Structures are given as structure tokens and as C-alpha cells.
Amino acid sequence: MLGRETPPPTKRALKFGVDLPSPQNGPSENISPIKSLNPYQNNWTIKGCVTNKRKMHKYNTPKRNGQVFSFDIIDEEGCEIRITSFDEIAELHYHQIEQGASYVLSKGTVKDVNKVYNKLNNQLEIILTETSVLKRCALDAVGPDKKTRFTPTDELLTTTNNTLIDVIGVVVNVGEISVIRRKDGSVVNKRIVKINDMSTLTIDVNLWGPSSEQLGNDLKNMHTSGTFVILVVQNARVGCFNGKVINASASIAFEINPSIPEAEPLRLRGPIQQSLDPHPSALHCKNNQYQRMSIASILQCLSVMPEAIETTITTVLRFIKEDPFYYTACPLQFNGKECKKKCAKLAENLWSCPRCQTQFPECNYKYLLQMKLQDHTGTIWANAFDNIGTKLFSLSTKELYMLQYDLTTEKTPHIILKKAMFKHYTFATLVSTDTFNSERRIKVTIDKMQRLDFKAESTCLLAEIAQMHAVT
Structure with missing residues (x-):
């Protein structure tokens, strides 16, 4: 229009539309609230603060293999949404996104959310594409402080399996790494970390894959040295194995000894001496799982x-x-403990185990x-x-x-x-x-x-x- 100055040319986006200049306020954008997004709208720009950045992890499907990473943002109205990127785009964004920083995002695929993997209070999520433009903006707070709702461990008793939850608790025991064989024959590392919160009910947090080694070793060293450790696990999945458990993979967000209000009651309470094995009459106790x-x-x-x-x-x-x-069981050691797999008799004084792929002269008997x-x-x-x-x-x-x-x-x-x-x-x-x-x-x-x-x-x-x- 006449009389209006032409704005200076903006810096062209980098590959895949990424533009991360120094943290300054750029020209004013037409910012849309996150709640206004819908799958049929292509021209939008949102602004928010990163509240949760997940680790990059690999995936394997019959069609292809690759890697994926996601993060959550919240805008000034308190509305959240998850942003996910795959493969080369994920590799590009992973090291540039910082938790707590604010970003402006435009162009991406808005789709319906799969509530199995996403527990945010939003029915939509965003998939970054090659045309997505992601810019870091000023470091002022964009959205309100997010207050995490931690699920008490005693509520897990009535929580449906596969529900995604956030928990906080004191680490009371860190187990050793064990190797679990999946149904497809592959193996994965597992480590059990026991935590309890103000309800004093102890629950198992199963660390799988890389988190069992990286995070697990850190927790093991701290706990062994006598350090009082508070652990936050976000977006973990409720499971069931000999009672309720929490399953945490490499893509889950962890935090050790956080500086949040919810951790203060646990620090004031301090460690409690509690037996991890229930008392013989504990089957009648309300606090039992x-x-x-x-x-x-x-x-x-x-x-x-x-x-x-x-x-x-x-x-x-x-x-x-x-x-x-009874059944006839394999007496051999597998991954550091007794196999117990059902074995077959080949001949007199000759047995074979399908798991260990070994023959032996005598079997065990198990009820x-x-x-x-x-x-x-x-x-x-x-x-x-x-x-x-x-x-x-x-x-x-x-x-x-x-x-x-x-x-x-x-x-x-x-x-x-x-x-x-x-x-x-x-x-x-x-x-x-x-x-x-x-x-x-x-x-x-x-x-x-x-x-x-x-x-x-x-x-x-x-x-x-x-x-x-x-x-x-």
C-alpha cells in the first residue's frame, strides 16, 4: 500500500525452514492461539515456551527404520501442544531446541493426536515438515508456569494400564541391569528402580534400553553413596507385572533432585526405613497394591x-x-539367573532347552x-x-x-x-x-x-x- 515502508528483507530460512537467530524479538508476527489450530488450516503461526523436551530415540517398523523426537510447548493462554519430527528433520532440530526457551513456529502438519502416546490436554499435535519455520524468540516468559500434576503412587492401584502419568518419589532401591528377551527374539536391558512418595507406598519404575544404563548408573552410584535422591518421571506408562509398575523408556523425561515445590515435602520428610517385602499380614492392608x-x-x-x-x-x-x-524346567543359567524354561526329553538322561539351545543330562521340576x-x-x-x-x-x-x-x-x-x-x-x-x-x-x-x-x-x-x- 502507498505510504507504507517496505520492511527490510528477512533472513532466509536454513534447510528445512529452520531459522534460529540470536535471541531477539523479530518483526511482529500474526500469532495465533494454539487452541485455534485445526487440521484444515495451513496458514498459521504459533508462539510458545518449551515445557518438555524428550530424548531422541530410534524406531523400527516393517516399512522403515528411523528416529523421532518431540517436545511440548505452552502459549500465553496456557494451551499446550506436542510437536514431533522424524529422521533428518529430527536430527536437525534436536540440538537446537532448549527446554524453557520460547519459539515461533509456522507451517507444519496438524493432525489428530493418538492418546495412547500423548496425554496432553489437546486433541491435536504438529508434525514438522521440510517447509516448517522454527525461530527462537526473546527469552521472556511466553506462557504461564506449567504445574505438573503428579500421580500419587497409591492412586496407581486403580489406574488403568497403559495410562501415561507423571510421578515423583524418593529412590529407595536401585537394582542391577538384567537382559530381557522379547517375543521376536531381540533382547533389551532392564533395571528396576523402587520409589515412594508421601503415601509411602513403594512402586517399581522399570527403566528400559539406554535409560537403564545411563540414568540407571547415575541413580545407582548416588544411592550407593548414601545421597538422598528424588526422581521425577514424566509421561511414563502404567503397566502390570506382579502388581502395578511404571514403565519408562529412553524417550521419557527424567529429572533428578528437581527444584520444584512438589519435591519439598519429600525433602522435609527425608528417607524412610521401609521393608520392600510386605509383612505376612500385608495382604489385608489398605496400602497394599x-x-x-x-x-x-x-x-x-x-x-x-x-x-x-x-x-x-x-x-x-x-x-x-x-x-x-509340575513341569520339567531347564536348570541352566540364563542372563545371570535360572532359566526355568520348559525343556523336552530327547532320550534317557538327555534333555534340551529351546531358549538356551543346550542339552543336559538332568532337568529340574517346577510347580x-x-x-x-x-x-x-x-x-x-x-x-x-x-x-x-x-x-x-x-x-x-x-x-x-x-x-x-x-x-x-x-x-x-x-x-x-x-x-x-x-x-x-x-x-x-x-x-x-x-x-x-x-x-x-x-x-x-x-x-x-x-x-x-x-x-x-x-x-x-x-x-x-x-x-x-x-x-x-
Whole structure:
């Protein structure tokens, strides 16, 4: 238009549209709020502060292999969005993006978000392309301070598996690295870090891949030296393996001893001396990761929400299948511990393990029990393994197996198994569902057991009755 000065030519964007000048305010852009973005709009420019930068990690798919990296930004209205880049574009942006810095972004693919991988309160995300223009702007705060909502560990007991959460806690134990073999034959490193928060419930954080070595070694050294360590894990995924766990891969954001308000109560509390193994009566405790349920309640819950359930059941052990009550297991060491894989008999005094790919003259015997449990609401079948069988019968699997060939005693496997029946037990179980031949089945695995503590059981029942009267 006449009378308006022509603005000086701007610096041309670098490869893939990246422009990172010195942190100064450039010419005014027509900034759009993040909440105004939609997949059908191509001409937009947004401005925000990086609240979370994730590590670069590699991916493998049947079509191609590559690398991916993402970061989250928040604008002055408090709206967040995730920005993701792949391959060469990810390599270009990764070292240029700084957490806490502010950027102006234009041109990119706006698409619907996959909530399996993104828990931000936004239904959209941005994929950077070759035409994307990303400029760093002044270092003044663009958006409001983001307040992370950390999930207390006791809330994890009722959190659905695969949910993405943020947690903060004191490191109470750091395990050694173990090697896990995946179903496709590949291996991955794993390290378990135990943390607890103000609820004092200890939860396992599973570090996978590079984080088990890099972060895991740092945590191990600090914890071993007696350093008080507070760990923040962001965008971790809730899982289930012998109870609720948190799975953290290399792309998850970690922070050690953060300077945030949520860490202060943990510092003031200090380390607590807590046994990592539950007390024998802990199966009745409210703070335990298993919730008390009847058999009918379990079946009803699975019918409407087919998620794995960790629960305790107070039941009578009604029946144990005798044939077979064991399986033949590999006795060799695999990744530093006993293999326990089912082995096959090739000939007399010759066994073979499919995992170890080795032959040996003698196998081990491990319990594989199928038991029918009954309470006042119904019956259910459950599986139990070596740790449960050894405690239930006070005999190792091999000792019970050899009794059938021992002519010097009247004890037989049948008598031992029958003696354990028709008694009251409290079982900590993992209940899940699977599909076989298009038929949905319930699978119950016993994790822990104890003979019924009638005093503790009475206390729990009285507490439930009191709660029912309070409601009414």
C-alpha cells in the first residue's frame, strides 16, 4: 500500500525452514492461539515456551527404520501442544531446541493426536515438515508456569494400564541391569528402580534400553553413596507385572533432585526405613497394591472393564489337579539367573532347552498348579507356580515328585495335595482375560499366599461393615 515502508528483507530460512537467530524479538508476527489450530488450516503461526523436551530415540517398523523426537510447548493462554519430527528433520532440530526457551513456529502438519502416546490436554499435535519455520524468540516468559500434576503412587492401584502419568518419589532401591528377551527374539536391558512418595507406598519404575544404563548408573552410584535422591518421571506408562509398575523408556523425561515445590515435602520428610517385602499380614492392608474382592465381584468387573485386576481373595482351596502338578524346567543359567524354561526329553538322561539351545543330562521340576478356589459368592480356577507350591506343601517340586517312587514312606503326592485342600487361604492374584478360539477366558495367577489370619480378616470385615453403616 502507498505510504507504507517496505520492511527490510528477512533472513532466509536454513534447510528445512529452520531459522534460529540470536535471541531477539523479530518483526511482529500474526500469532495465533494454539487452541485455534485445526487440521484444515495451513496458514498459521504459533508462539510458545518449551515445557518438555524428550530424548531422541530410534524406531523400527516393517516399512522403515528411523528416529523421532518431540517436545511440548505452552502459549500465553496456557494451551499446550506436542510437536514431533522424524529422521533428518529430527536430527536437525534436536540440538537446537532448549527446554524453557520460547519459539515461533509456522507451517507444519496438524493432525489428530493418538492418546495412547500423548496425554496432553489437546486433541491435536504438529508434525514438522521440510517447509516448517522454527525461530527462537526473546527469552521472556511466553506462557504461564506449567504445574505438573503428579500421580500419587497409591492412586496407581486403580489406574488403568497403559495410562501415561507423571510421578515423583524418593529412590529407595536401585537394582542391577538384567537382559530381557522379547517375543521376536531381540533382547533389551532392564533395571528396576523402587520409589515412594508421601503415601509411602513403594512402586517399581522399570527403566528400559539406554535409560537403564545411563540414568540407571547415575541413580545407582548416588544411592550407593548414601545421597538422598528424588526422581521425577514424566509421561511414563502404567503397566502390570506382579502388581502395578511404571514403565519408562529412553524417550521419557527424567529429572533428578528437581527444584520444584512438589519435591519439598519429600525433602522435609527425608528417607524412610521401609521393608520392600510386605509383612505376612500385608495382604489385608489398605496400602497394599492388591484390593480385596469377592469372586463374583471379579467376574462382574472383568465383564465391563477387561483390564488386569490385582486383588486379594479370601477363599477355601477346594481342589488341586494332580496330573500334572509340575513341569520339567531347564536348570541352566540364563542372563545371570535360572532359566526355568520348559525343556523336552530327547532320550534317557538327555534333555534340551529351546531358549538356551543346550542339552543336559538332568532337568529340574517346577510347580505348575491348577487350583479351584471358592468363596461365598462363587468359584474360580487359578494357576500357581513354584513359589506358591513350595509354600503351600512345604516341599520342593522335586521332593514331592520323588515321593511317588519312595516305597519307604506312606506319603504320596496325592496325600500331600489333598491335605492342603478345604482350608482357608488369602491369595494375592492377578486376574486378566484372553481370547482362545474366539472365546473369552478368565486367567487367574496367584502371586502371593498365606493361611487365613482370622484376626486380621475379622478386622477388615468389621471395617467394611462400619463403612456400610456410615454410607447409609
